Amino acid sequence: MIAANTEQSAKMQDRAVQSAWRGGAPRIIAFCCNYCAFAAADLAGSRRMQYPAGVRIIHTPCTGKLEMEHILDAFEKGVDGVLVVGCLEGGCHYVEGNVRARKRIDRIRSILDEIGIGGSRLQMVNLSDAMAPAFVQHVRGIVETVKALGPSPIRALEQTESAGKV
Amino acid sequence: MIVASPKSITEVKNLISGHKKVLFAGCGTCVTVCLAGGEREVGIASYAIRMARKLERNTLEITQVTIERQCDNEFLKDLAEPASGVEAIVSFGCGAGVQAIAERFPNKPVYAGLNTQFLGVLEEQAVWTEKCLGCGECMLAQFGGICPVTRCAKRLLNGPCGGSLENQCEVDPERPCAWQLIYTRLKNIGQLDRLEDIVPPKDWSTAWYSGARKVVRKEHQV
Numbered sequence: 489m490i491a492a493n494t495e496q497s498a499k500m501q502d503r504a505v506q507s508a509w510r511g512g513a514p515r516i517i518a519f520c521c522n523y524c525a526f527a528a529a530d531l532a533g534s535r536r537m538q539y540p541a542g543v544r545i546i547h548t549p550c551t552g553k554l555e556m557e558h559i560l561d562a563f564e565k566g567v568d569g570v571l572v573v574g575c576l577e578g579g580c581h582y583v584e585g586n587v588r589a590r591k592r593i594d595r596i597r598s599i600l601d602e603i604g605i606g607g608s609r610l611q612m613v614n615l616s617d618a619m620a621p622a623f624v625q626h627v628r629g630i631v632e633t634v635k636a637l638g639p640s641p642i643r644a645l646e647q648t649e650s651a652g653k654v
Numbered sequence: 655m656i657v658a659s660p661k662s663i664t665e666v667k668n669l670i671s672g673h674k675k676v677l678f679a680g681c682g683t684c685v686t687v688c689l690a691g692g693e694r695e696v697g698i699a700s701y702a703i704r705m706a707r708k709l710e711r712n713t714l715e716i717t718q719v720t721i722e723r724q725c726d727n728e729f730l731k732d733l734a735e736p737a738s739g740v741e742a743i744v745s746f747g748c749g750a751g752v753q754a755i756a757e758r759f760p761n762k763p764v765y766a767g768l769n770t771q772f773l774g775v776l777e778e779q780a781v782w783t784e785k786c787l788g789c790g791e792c793m794l795a796q797f798g799g800i801c802p803v804t805r806c807a808k809r810l811l812n813g814p815c816g817g818s819l820e821n822q823c824e825v826d827p828e829r830p831c832a833w834q835l836i837y838t839r840l841k842n843i844g845q846l847d848r849l850e851d852i853v854p855p856k857d858w859s860t861a862w863y864s865g866a867r868k869v870v871r872k873e874h875q876v
Contacts, residue, residue, distance in 0.1 A: 555694070560701035599698070602663050603706035641709050 490522060490547045497546065497558045504544035505565040513542035514568040514634040515643070518627065519558070521551050523581040525573030527617035532624050539627045543571075550574070551612070552585020556592050563605055566643035569634035571626065572612040579616060586614060605641055608633060655775075656684040656748045657782045658768040660695060663702045666744060669765040670703075670714070673741040678767070679733055679755060680720030681747035688782055691746030691768050693720040699746070699767065724751030730758045737762060790860030790867065796848060798839035803856070805832035811853040 491497035504517055520526040526547050532539065548554055551574035562570050572593055574586035590612055597607030611633070613626045638644070670676050678696045686692030700716045707714040719736045722729045724747035733755065737743055742763040745752040749770040756764040772784035787804040793811075794801055807825035808815055814833035817824035821834045840846050860867075 557694070557697045557701060560698060560705070564701055564705050599663055599702050603702055604709050605705065642705060645709065645711070 490549055491558075497548070497555075498561060500546050501558070501562050501565060504546060505562075505567060513540060514631050514639075515566070516540075516543045516569045516571060516627070516630055516634065517562045517567050518543055518545045518571040518573060519548050519551065519554055520545050521574045521586070522547060522549050524575040524579070524615050524617045524619075525623060528573075528615050528620050528623040531618070531620035535620060537620060537624050539624045540631045542631070543627050550580065550582050550585040551589035552580070552582055554589055554592070556596050559593075559596050559610065560599070563600065563609070563640065563642065566640055566646060568637075568640045568643065569609045569611070569630050571630045572610070573623065573626070574612065574614050576614045576616050606637060609637060609640065655687055655773070656750075656770060657688045657772055657774045657784075658685050658690040658748050658770045660690050660699070660746075660768055661766070663699065663706065666699060666765075666767050667703045667706050670742055670744060671712075673714070673763075675715045675717075675740045677717045677719065677733070677736050677740040677743045679724065679743055679745050679747070679751075680718070681724040681745075681751050682720055682722045683725075685747055685751075685768060686720075688776075689780065691748075693718075696720055696746050696767075724748075725754050727754070727758070730754060733758070788862070789856070789858070791857060793853075793856070796851070796853065797836045798843060798845060798848070800832060800836045800839055802832045802836065805829075805835070811856060813849070 491500050501517065505515070518525070518529070520529055526545070529545055551572055554572065559570050559572070572589060574589055575581065577587060580586045593610060593612045597610050600610060601607040611630050615622055615626070639647070678700050680686070680693050680696035681691050682693070689695065696718050700718050704714055704716055717736050717740060719733060721732045724730065724745060733743075737759055740762075742765065743755055743759065744765045744767045745755050746767040747755070748768065749766065752764060752766045773786040773788060774782045774784045777783050784804060786801060789803055793803065802811055803809055807823055807829075810833065814831060815824070818831035818834060819827070821831055823829040823831050837849070840848055
C-alpha cells in the first residue's frame with residue numbers, strides 16, 4: 489500500500505513502530521519514493537542483498553508528497569532515525585518533488601536540532617530505481633550514524649520511565 | 655493579505671512553559687496562504703513543542719484547531735468548546751486574530767505564535783513583499799498604482815530622491831526604487847503628465863499615528 493495521504497502514512501508509521509523490533513538494533517523508518525527508492529529496495533530484496541533488519545520501509549508516491557508532519561510523527565513515536573529516499577535530482581516523476589522535499593528535510597533537521605533530538609538522525613538521499621547497492625549502502629550508513637548517536641532521546645526517555653515503573 | 659512569519663519553536667515553547675494543556679489555534683485565511691499559521695504549520699509546531707516538552711519531562715497536551723478566520727466572531731465560536739478544556743491558547747493568527755481570541759476568552763491567557771509583518775503580495779513561491787501601509791487615504795491613482803508611501807523608503811510624494819542606482823533603492827539595493835517603477839508605469843499607460851502635479855503634504859490623520867482606527871459602515875449595520 490502506498491501512503492498517499494496523512495492518515496495512511498500515520499497508520500503505516502504506527503504499524504512500523506509497533507512491529508517487532510529485535511534486540512537493540514536502531515529503529516529506522518525509510519520513506520521510499522514509488523518511482524525509484526521503492527524499486528531499488530525491491531531490487532535489493534530480489535538480489536538477496538542484506539541490510540539491517542531494523543529498517544521499516546514506507547512506500548510513498550513521491551518524496552514531495554511527504555509532509556513535514558509525517559517525519560515529525562515518526563520521531564514522536566520513538567524511531568531512532570528517518571531516511572528519506574527520492575529520485576535523482578532532475579529525474580523526479582513529478583518534476584521537482586524531490587527538490588522540494590530536500591528543502592523541507594532541511595527545515596525539519598533544524599527543528600530536530602533545536603528541540604534536542606538531533607538533525608543528523610534525519611537524512612535524505614537520491615537514487616535511481618536501478619541503484620540497489622547504493623540503497624543498501626545508504627541504509628547501512630544511517631544505521632551506523634544512529635548507532636553512534638544512540639537511541640532517540642524520546643525512546644530513551646520512554647525506556648527509562650518504563651524501567652522506573654517496573 | 656496579511657503576511658506573518660512563525661516564531662521559533664523555542665520562543666513558543668517558552669511562552670507556554672507554565673501550562674500543561676494548551677490549545678493551538680490556527681487561522682485558515684491570510685496566514686494559511688502565507689504558510690505561517692494554517693493547519694499544517696500548527697501541526698508542525700505541535701509535534702516539535704510536544705517532543706521538546708517530553709524531553710524536558712514536562713509533558714504538554716496540545717489540542718489543535720484551525721478555524722476559517724480568527725478575526726471574525728462568527729468563526730471564533732468554533733473555538734469555545736476546545737478552549738474550555740485548556741489552560742491557555744496559542745493563536746497562530748495575525749495580531750488581530752490573537753486579540754480577537756483574547757477578547758472572546760477574557761479569562762484565558764492567549765499568546766501569539768506568529769510575528770505579524772505587513773500587508774503584502776506573493777511575489778513567487780514563498781516570497782512576499784510589502785505593498786500597503788494602510789494609511790487610510792489611498793493615493794495609488796496618482797502614482798500609476800505603485801505606492802510611494804509604502805515602497806519608497808523616504809516616502810517621497812513628488813519624485814525620486816536621486817540616490818537610486820541602476821533602478822534600485824539606495825537604502826536597500828535589493829529593493830527596486832519605487833519612483834523608478836512609478837515613472838515606468840506612468841510612461842507605459844500614457845499618464846506621465848501626472849508627474850507635473852504637485853502633491854501636497856499627506857494628511858496623516860487618517861493613518862495609525864493618532865491611535866487605533868475604526869471603520870463603521872452604517873448601510874451594512876443591523
